Amino acid sequence: MNATGSKGGMFDAATGRPALFLDRLGAVIALLIGVALFAAPFVTYRANRIVSGEGRMMWDSVPIAMAFGLMALSVAVALVGTLVRHRFLRLAAAVVGLVAIFPAVGYAALFVTPPDNTFARVSPGTGFWLLVFAFALLCGDSLSRMRLGPWMRLAALGLAVAAVTLLLTSGAWNGLSLLKEYANRADSFWVEARQHVLLAVGSLAAAVVVGLPIGMLCHRVPSVRGAILQVLNIIQTVPSIALFGILMVPLGLLAANVPLAAALGIRGIGAAPAFIALFLYALLPVVANTVVGLDQVPATVVDAARGMGMSKRQRLFGVELPLAFPIILTGIRIVLVQNLGLATIAALIGGGGFGTFIFQGVGQTAMDLVLLGAIPTVALSFAAAVILDAVIDMTKGARA
Amino acid sequence: MIEIEHLTKRYGNTTVVDDVSLSIAKGTITVVVGTSGSGKSTLLRMINRLVEPSSGRVLIDGRDTMSIPEDALRHRIGYAIQGHGLFPHRTVAENIATVPRLLGWDQARIDSRVDELLRLFQLAPDEFARKYPQQLSGGQQQRVGVARALAAEPELLLMDEPFGALDPIIRGKAQEDLLAIQRRFGTTVILVTHDMEEAFHLGDKVAVMDRARLLQYGTPAEILVHPAEAYVERLVGTADRPFRLLSLSTVADALEPGPASGQPVDKGTSLRDALARMMWAGRTEMPVVDGAGAALGKVSVAGILAHGRQPA
Numbered sequence: 114m115n116a117t118g119s120k121g122g123m124f125d126a127a128t129g130r131p132a133l134f135l136d137r138l139g140a141v142i143a144l145l146i147g148v149a150l151f152a153a154p155f156v157t158y159r160a161n162r163i164v165s166g167e168g169r170m171m172w173d174s175v176p177i178a179m180a181f182g183l184m185a186l187s188v189a190v191a192l193v194g195t196l197v198r199h200r201f202l203r204l205a206a207a208v209v210g211l212v213a214i215f216p217a218v219g220y221a222a223l224f225v226t227p228p229d230n231t232f233a234r235v236s237p238g239t240g241f242w243l244l245v246f247a248f249a250l251l252c253g254d255s256l257s258r259m260r261l262g263p264w265m266r267l268a269a270l271g272l273a274v275a276a277v278t279l280l281l282t283s284g285a286w287n288g289l290s291l292l293k294e295y296a297n298r299a300d301s302f303w304v305e306a307r308q309h310v311l312l313a314v315g316s317l318a319a320a321v322v323v324g325l326p327i328g329m330l331c332h333r334v335p336s337v338r339g340a341i342l343q344v345l346n347i348i349q350t351v352p353s354i355a356l357f358g359i360l361m362v363p364l365g366l367l368a369a370n371v372p373l374a375a376a377l378g379i380r381g382i383g384a385a386p387a388f389i390a391l392f393l394y395a396l397l398p399v400v401a402n403t404v405v406g407l408d409q410v411p412a413t414v415v416d417a418a419r420g421m422g423m424s425k426r427q428r429l430f431g432v433e434l435p436l437a438f439p440i441i442l443t444g445i446r447i448v449l450v451q452n453l454g455l456a457t458i459a460a461l462i463g464g465g466g467f468g469t470f471i472f473q474g475v476g477q478t479a480m481d482l483v484l485l486g487a488i489p490t491v492a493l494s495f496a497a498a499v500i501l502d503a504v505i506d507m508t509k510g511a512r513a
Numbered sequence: 514m515i516e517i518e519h520l521t522k523r524y525g526n527t528t529v530v531d532d533v534s535l536s537i538a539k540g541t542i543t544v545v546v547g548t549s550g551s552g553k554s555t556l557l558r559m560i561n562r563l564v565e566p567s568s569g570r571v572l573i574d575g576r577d578t579m580s581i582p583e584d585a586l587r588h589r590i591g592y593a594i595q596g597h598g599l600f601p602h603r604t605v606a607e608n609i610a611t612v613p614r615l616l617g618w619d620q621a622r623i624d625s626r627v628d629e630l631l632r633l634f635q636l637a638p639d640e641f642a643r644k645y646p647q648q649l650s651g652g653q654q655q656r657v658g659v660a661r662a663l664a665a666e667p668e669l670l671l672m673d674e675p676f677g678a679l680d681p682i683i684r685g686k687a688q689e690d691l692l693a694i695q696r697r698f699g700t701t702v703i704l705v706t707h708d709m710e711e712a713f714h715l716g717d718k719v720a721v722m723d724r725a726r727l728l729q730y731g732t733p734a735e736i737l738v739h740p741a742e743a744y745v746e747r748l749v750g751t752a753d754r755p756f757r758l759l760s761l762s763t764v765a766d767a768l769e770p771g772p773a774s775g776q777p778v779d780k781g782t783s784l785r786d787a788l789a790r791m792m793w794a795g796r797t798e799m800p801v802v803d804g805a806g807a808a809l810g811k812v813s814v815a816g817i818l819a820h821g822r823q824p825a
Contacts, residue, residue, distance in 0.1 A: 417598025420563055420671075421612050421661075422587030435602050 138254055139194035139203075142247045146191040149243035150184055156221045156241065161232040162290065162479055168238050174221040186213055187244060194251045200258050207252035214244050215280055222288030234290035236481055263503035270499045277492075290481040291488075298470070298485070306489065308384070309466035312459055313452040313493075316388050320395035320448060325441070327396070328403020329429070338404065345397040353390055353458050360386040361462075387464030391455060395448040402444025406437025439509050446501035453494040457486065514539050515560070515669065515701065520569035522555050529555045531725040532569070537718070539668075542695055542702040544716035546709060546748075551722040553705045557671050560703065561590045573669065588612055591670035591700070595677040597658030599646040605631070605657050606642040612665040630660040633694060652683035656690065663700070672704040676711070688715060709748060713737075713757055721745050733761050738824055755821035760785040762820050764801050764812050773798040773811035780809055788817045 154168025155175075172180040186209070193206040222235040256269065286292050295302055331338040351359070365381030367374045379385040410433050418428045434441075460468030467486040474482030515537040522530040530552040537543050547553045558564040560571050562583045571578045578586055599608050606627050613623045631638045634656040646654055655675065662670055675691075676684045688711065695702055706712055712719050713733040720730045721744075729741035737758050740746035749757070764787050765780040777800040778787050791799055791814055801809045 411596075411598070411601075413594060413596045413598035414600060416563070417592065417594055417658075418600075420561060420587060420592030420594070420598075422584040422615060423611075424584050427615070432600060432602075436600075 136195055136198070138250070139191075139196070142194045142251050143191035145243050145247040145250075146187050149240045149247065150187055153240035153243055154238035156218060156225060157236050157238045158225050159234045159236075159290075162234050162294075162481065163477060166234075166236070168240075169221075169225060171240060173225075175217060175224055179217070179220075183213060183217055186210065190248065190251070194247075200255045203251060204255040204259070207248045207255060210248040211245070211252065212276070214241065214248070216285045219280075219286040219289060222286075222290075226288060234293065234481065235288060236290045236484075263506040266499060267503050270496060274496070291484055294470075294479070294481045294485045301469075302485070305465055305467055305469050305486075308459075308464075309453075309456050309468075309490070310493070312384065312388055312391060312464065312466055313449065313456040316391035317395055317445065317448050317452055319388075319392050320399045321445065323392075324396050324399030325403055328400045328441075329407065331400065331404045332407040342397075342401060342404070345400055348393050349397050353394075353455070354461065356390045356393070357382075357386050357462050360389055364389075382462040382464075384459065384464045386462060387456070387459030387466075391452050391459075394455065395452060398444040398447045398451070399441075402440050402447075403437065406440030406444075407433055409440065410436045439505055442501065442505045442508060446498065446505065449497045449501060450494045453497055454490060457490055514572075514574055515703075516572040517556075517560070518570050518572065520556065520559055520571065521567050522552070522559060522564060523567045528725050530559065530566075533722075533727045534569075535720060535727065535730055537701065537703065539701055540699045541717040542692075542704065542715050543718045543720060544712040545703065545705045545720045545722060546707065546712040547722035548707055550724075552725040553707075553722045554673055556722070557673055557703060557705045560669075561587050561592060561671055563587075588616055588665060589667055589669070591662035591665075591667035593659050593662040593670065593672045593675045595674040597646075597654045597678075599654060599658055599661070601646055604643050604645055605636070605649070606638075608646065608657060609661045609664050611661060616665055618665075626664060626666075630664060633697075634660050634690065636660075651679060652687065655679060655683075655687055659687075659691070659694075663694070663698070666698070668701060670700050670702045672702065674706055675704065677706070691715065709750065709757075713761065721748060723748075734758065737761075756785055759783065759788060759817065759821045765809075767812050767816040767820055768801055768810050769813060769816055770810045772808075773800045773813075775799050777802040777806075777808070778812065779804065784817045784820055787812055788814065791817075 150171060155171040156169050157166035158169055159166035171183060174180070175183070190206045190210040193203060197203060197206075218237050218241050225235050226233050256266075261269065280286060281292070287296075327341060331341055348356075361381040364379055364386055368380045369375075414432060414436070415428065418432045423431065456466045457468030457471055459466045460472050467490045470486030471483050474480065474484075474486065515535075517533060517535040517537075520530060520533045521528065533552075533556055535543070545553045545556060555564055559566045560578070562578060581589075600611070603611075609627045609630055610623045613626060618626075627642065628638050631641060636653060636656060641649070641653070641657075646657065649657065655678070659672075659675065662672075672691075676687050679687060691702070692715065694700075704715060716733055718731065719733050719736055721728045721736065723744050729736055729745050731739075736745065737749055737754055740749055760783045762784045763780065764778055764782045764784060767784055767787075768780070775794065775796050775798075776790075778790065780801050780803050787799065791797065797815075798811050798813045801812050803809055
């Protein structure tokens with residue numbers, strides 16, 4: 114253990130390094146915490162869901178003793194972040210901070226809302242979000258300094274998911290407007306969630322099925338590579354709204370003239386053009402990474418494989434694809450994270466997904482509804498990134 | 514017996530191998546030597562049809578290689594290259610087992626063959642079988658590359674600059690290993706190199722190539738003593754010629770009767786090394802012993818020098 118501030122001892126007895134030091138990121142985190150505590154409202158109170166709200170500082174949001182406790186704790190986390198080098202202590206401080214403020218903001222909602230008032234809305238304020246950001250930054254920083262292996266990172270993600278699930282199912286947050294919006298839309302929330310994941314993952318799967326062979330073709334036949342990648346590049350630059358417009362006419366015609374297409378739900382607007390747009394955007398990363406992945410397979414390895422009498426098929430599946438796999442997987446990671454975010458725009462043309470809540474919320478100036486769509490989207494992208502990074506590390510790790 | 518008949522390869526208007534004919538005896542090492550761009554690698558790669566000849570043919574034991582499906586042909590011919598080309602995603606054991614697996618050997622036979630080869634190349638199976646190529650040194654990787662080429666007990670082994678990437682000390686060791694293994698299995702080896710020293714050291718026969726043509730094909734001594742063209746003579750190096758000639762003979766060839774004092778020399782030592790030792794020690798004679806240490810006679814500076822003289 115690091116001897117932090119032990120009776121004037123400024124140096125760690127074991128390592129001889131200074132036990133106390135000034136961590137630059139920690140200083141920024143401490144500054145954020147200071148602003149969050151003393152200059153930003155912890156929660157926002159509104160008389161109903163669309164009027165603009167008034168901020169409440171932490172000492173007005175929770176009982177005064179609890180406020181002092183939270184502030185003392187936050188200052189302690191700031192001190193650890195600034196002055197302590199030990200990674201586990203830093204992580205522990207960040208986790209304690211997060212575990213304290215999430216239930217606290219839920220409790221604040223109950224505390225601030227007048228009894229029997231069902232119109233009033235309480236949402237987390239700037240101060241809360243700044244605290245979350247500061248603690249999460251400290252948490253992420255100490256985790257990355259620990260250089261956890263892929264399995265440990267997955268375990269950490271699992272713990273975080275379990276904690277959030279516990280928080281939401283325990284009812285600790287039921288007083289917050291975000292969960293009130295959810296309670297009004299519980300059924301449609303899960304329908305849209307399913308639609309969102311289907312759009313993002315389905316279009317990715319289609320892009321992989323189509324993109325892998327195209328990538329292999331580009332690798333084998335260099336003369337077509339330039340043309341194919343150029344076309345995919347141009348598709349990437351088309352804004353999504355414009356792409357929807359371009360797709361609307363042919364899909365509308367298809368639906369009007371081919372009964373089967375109409376029966377499958379293909380129309381000028383809706384999920385079909387959204388799916389196709391996501392698919393088209395996904396093609397470039399998949400194809401490009403397949404080409405790069407296959408290109409970087411060492412020529413001597415391919416030559417040796419040929420010289421030993423491996424057939425084209427055996428070379429492709431036994432040597433080239435396995436060696437290209439980590440890079441192809443990187444492309445899939447890019448697409449999945451991109452698609453999970455991009456799928457929100459499907460709602461613009463009635464394609465469903467979390468974007469539905471975002472655009473409804475924007476229309477009604479109901480920020481909580483926007484958050485109901487935005488927070489799960491960000492969480493999904495984040496989880497997908499962590500999971501796929503871990504998988505990529507595992508596939509590389511096998512031959513380190 | 515491998516017969517190369519009028520083998521030619523053209524790319525457009527450029528001829529990279531021009532009407533080369535060679536006959537290679539079973540169980541020998543033939544070294545094809547030449548500068549880069551001389552066509553030596555292309556010649557080698559036409560034998561296992563990695564490059565399709567424009568004209569001419571290759572017969573292995575009388576059978577035209579074009580009559581054998583190319584993958585089946587390559588399963589029968591070992592292939593080792595510079596930079597080893599090991600599969601980085603497979604362990605050492607899996608790498609060595611590549612061709613036996615393609616041939617559908619049963620697991621027990623594969624395991625025992627992998628084990629045998631690892632021991633032969635002084636790689637303890639317990640330590641190395643499960644390692645990945647990146648975890649090995651350059652010399653170890655190269656040994657695994659040769660072991661992999663030999664895994665399916667091929668009668669013919671093709672080697673394209675197999676030791677090119679190794680430092681001089683490991684290179685010398687790898688050459689000795691190759692000679693020992695070739696003697697043990699009786700494999701026919703065709704090896705390509707740009708290194709004259711290596712060619713003379715390893716080759717029973719040496720084929721010298723330049724600008725797509727085969728200039729001379731013969732034993733190292735023939736090439737040293739009677740270079741066919743001025744280019745071969747230059748390649749052989751006129752200044753080095755007597756020393757190269759000495760390195761082709763052993764002390765046993767220059768054995769004289771009678772005793773001598775000083776550190777004895779083994780009868781298998783090359784005359785070049787024996788001469789170097791005598792110069793260093795300031796002696797004119799050294800006793801000669803056999804492998805068991807029994808005295809056989811002596812060797813003298815004058816006797817050695819006679820072997821480096823231009824034959825009449």
